[in-house]
Amino acid sequence: MVDYIVVGTGLAGIAFTEKLAQEGKTFVVVDAEQRSSSLVAGGMYNPVVLKRFTDVWNVKEQLVIAEVFYPALEAKLQLKFWHPMDLYRRLASVEEQNNWFQAADRPNLQTFLSPEIEKRTIEGVDLPFGLGKVGGTGYLETDDLIPAYRQYLMQQGAYRKEAFDYSQFVYGDEGVSYKDINAKRIVFAEGFGMLQNPFFKALPLDGTKGELMIVKIPNLKCNFMLKAGIFLIPIGEDRYKLGATYNWEDKTDLPTKEGETELLDGLRSFINLDFEIIEHIAGIRPTVKDRRPLLGRSLESDRILVLNGLGTRGVLLAPYLAEQLYNYIENNIALDENISIHRYKKFKLKK
Numbered sequence: 001m002v003d004y005i006v007v008g009t010g011l012a013g014i015a016f017t018e019k020l021a022q023e024g025k026t027f028v029v030v031d032a033e034q035r036s037s038s039l040v041a042g043g044m045y046n047p048v049v050l051k052r053f054t055d056v057w058n059v060k061e062q063l064v065i066a067e068v069f070y071p072a073l074e075a076k077l078q079l080k081f082w083h084p085m086d087l088y089r090r091l092a093s094v095e096e097q098n099n100w101f102q103a104a105d106r107p108n109l110q111t112f113l114s115p116e117i118e119k120r121t122i123e124g125v126d127l128p129f130g131l132g133k134v135g136g137t138g139y140l141e142t143d144d145l146i147p148a149y150r151q152y153l154m155q156q157g158a159y160r161k162e163a164f165d166y167s168q169f170v171y172g173d174e175g176v177s178y179k180d181i182n183a184k185r186i187v188f189a190e191g192f193g194m195l196q197n198p199f200f201k202a203l204p205l206d207g208t209k210g211e212l213m214i215v216k217i218p219n220l221k222c223n224f225m226l227k228a229g230i231f232l233i234p235i236g237e238d239r240y241k242l243g244a245t246y247n248w249e250d251k252t253d254l255p256t257k258e259g260e261t262e263l264l265d266g267l268r269s270f271i272n273l274d275f276e277i278i279e280h281i282a283g284i285r286p287t288v289k290d291r292r293p294l295l296g297r298s299l300e301s302d303r304i305l306v307l308n309g310l311g312t313r314g315v316l317l318a319p320y321l322a323e324q325l326y327n328y329i330e331n332n333i334a335l336d337e338n339i340s341i342h343r344y345k346k347f348k349l350k351k
Helices: 009-020 059-077 094-104 142-155 191-196 258-268 314-328
Strands: 002-007 027-031 082-083 087-090 111-118 131-136 138-140 159-161 169-171 175-176 181-188 208-216 225-228 230-236 239-243 276-287 295-297 304-308
Touching: 002 009, 009 027, 009 142, 009 276, 009 304, 027 181, 027 295, 059 082, 059 314, 087 239, 094 111, 142 159, 191 276, 191 304, 208 258, 230 258, 239 258, 258 276, 295 314, 304 314
Parallel strands: 002 027, 002 181, 027 159, 087 225, 181 304
Antiparallel strands: 082 138, 087 131, 111 131, 169 175, 175 181, 208 239, 208 276, 225 230, 230 239, 295 304
């Protein structure tokens, strides 16, 4: 018998599995290796909602954990995928400049927003009102991390590459079983696939489709991330990640012409340089209506748990939530109501 079965190898599944490893727990991970939102994500992390100039919930604690977690995972896998990098917000008007000054003066944002607006000249980039610098930012190369982690698990004999078959799952007072695997508990970290999960499909997961491009812009000399409606992330060799779109209706993971138009119009709105499209990808983010994650145990059994709903901020949320869920299970530390599934009427636990 192992301590845990973990279903999913997106950022949530990886973070929880690593927490188990750190604590000396045994586990088997099951995943079909379908294209998850983590795999096609831009991977940018940013402590501030730049559209509204507000801070992200509990972000300081999330940053502290992430800044230890990812470098340690890099060392373990002997692979570079964590890239701290400056982020600049392109300011498009005097009004946005004023909004920036006001936001940078707020106590909760002073740590992250520079009080000075920087005037820069970058060939081919329209920056009439300057740039605002954001601290505590960078990006994670999820398309490097996730395959490498799956390979690591395989080498450890702790990985099953298969779609989880709920009809083969059994649970009882003493533990759970899946095919030939017996475990004390199971944690589902399936992302948008949770809507097929009989234990948690009633949760209000409302997937949001996002489309992303890799573009090559040879004459753009930019060594920082740039947010201007869309975002640009330099990833080397004159290539940039360009994203991202938000579509609440389309639940397919296929790139669209509409998405392409939106991204390229966004790029052309402030950059006047030739570029080449290298790749165009799409995925469904596991978003929740109240924009809070989904953690907790099922009503059927305290042996069955969920870790989901990371939305657009999975890079910082994943290690933080993995610790919260682990402490909830193993140390009986209550989950914050902001992240517990038991905030919903259908999942209220009996006193």
